[in-house]
Amino acid sequence: MPSKADLSSTTLPRRQLGRALRDARQARGLTLDQVAAATRISRATLSRIELGQYARVRDMEVDYLSRYYCLPEARIDYLKALASEASTKVWYQDYRHLILPRFNTYLELESFASEFWFYQPIVIPGLLQTADYARTLERLHRPDDSLDEINNRVDLRMQRTRILARQHLPVRAEFLLQENILYTLVGSSQIMGTQLRHIADLSTRDNVTIRVLPFTAGLPTGSVMPPHILLDFPDNEPSVVHTEAAIGTMTFDDAEDVKRFRALHETLQQASLEEQPSRDRIRKIARRYEQ
Missing domain, CATH: 1.10.260.40 (lambda repressor-like DNA-binding domains)
Known part of the structure; x- marks a missing residue:
């Protein structure tokens, strides 16, 4: 196991x-x-x-x-x-009352990672989300929460996205997005159009790669892959894999587990579109939402 x-x-x-x-x-x-x-x-x-x-x-x-x-x-x-x-206070400590158990661990890992390798088959990854897209998800996930609580959680997510643009120790991030994510309506056509254009614009950054795994790729690994994030760190800190779902998260740090995830992730990479075709497809779908 x-x-x-x-x-x-x-x-x-x-x-x-x-x-x-x-x-x-x-x-x-x-x-x-x-x-x-x-x-x-x-x-x-x-x-x-x-x-x-x-x-x-x-x-x-x-x-x-x-x-x-x-x-x-x-x-x-x-x-x-x-x-x-x-012993330094982490930036997200002020949001600790909003953070679910164990996600605190992921935020700490995210803050220190030097490279990210994302695979997401269900929803736009948090680091790529616009505020309106994130707010819609929060309302759906926690319909009984107050507007202030929802806005605070969205603010936390927007704070996290700054890691892609930081000047000190810039991270390298690659996102593999299942094509169906681009067609899954969250909120409204206007929200989706803006969201997809935001993703396409981010993909032009030197440190960000966004690639689409098209419908035509089928199941490259031969099985259903969960959403996951491979995190690499400086100074030879061992890599970890983080997975999450609606009812909980898991962090894998065993070397063999990480090696297996990396091999499967590379299979998904090989089946994905290259950067420019991915960007073109994202912008094409964005235009459909805006028509």
Whole structure:
């Protein structure tokens, strides 16, 4: 059975820091017990630091361990910067009352990813949605919510879309969209026309690729593929796969699971239209909505 990662008790900077310190310890041929005996840090604390589960890692602890492992100054500065990031307030913390359990984990991964590989057969991915399209979905999904609650959730989604246009550490994102998404009416023809033109315009950005998996491709993988997002990270942080549905989400971090998803995703890529034909098709369908 695939593994379901529980990353809720840690963050990406903590995991990066923990893995780096573990690698440094092992490079010196030391065990946790040996380090604990020679330093002022208990074995339990060392273990939690290496697992990325210690929320209060201080600069002095990172500096102390790094020098004990004889790391160079540049590496020590980098690890201390990671420790600082681990305790920094994330941008979406102000929206935490709107975020479903476990989606908080995905947002943290999304914030630090360097590359995204999306496949969506049902609905326009959140990072590509216009506010009107997102608002329509929120009203359908939560008909009893107040207008303020809906608008706050839409604002959260619009905040997320900024990752595609950020100047610092720009992400690389590829979206594979099943063609039926383009014909699935959400809200009104005007909303859909504007939405599809927005997608086509985004696809002209250097860091964004949007490709359509046409009806004529059939089932390239031989089975029904769920919506999924492959996330790659800097500094050799292991890749993960995130999947979601109406009743819950799963995050896969087992290397074999990720490898399998990547192979299936590549099969979908091979069956998809190239960038310019995809853009042309999206704009053609947008014009139909606008007529």
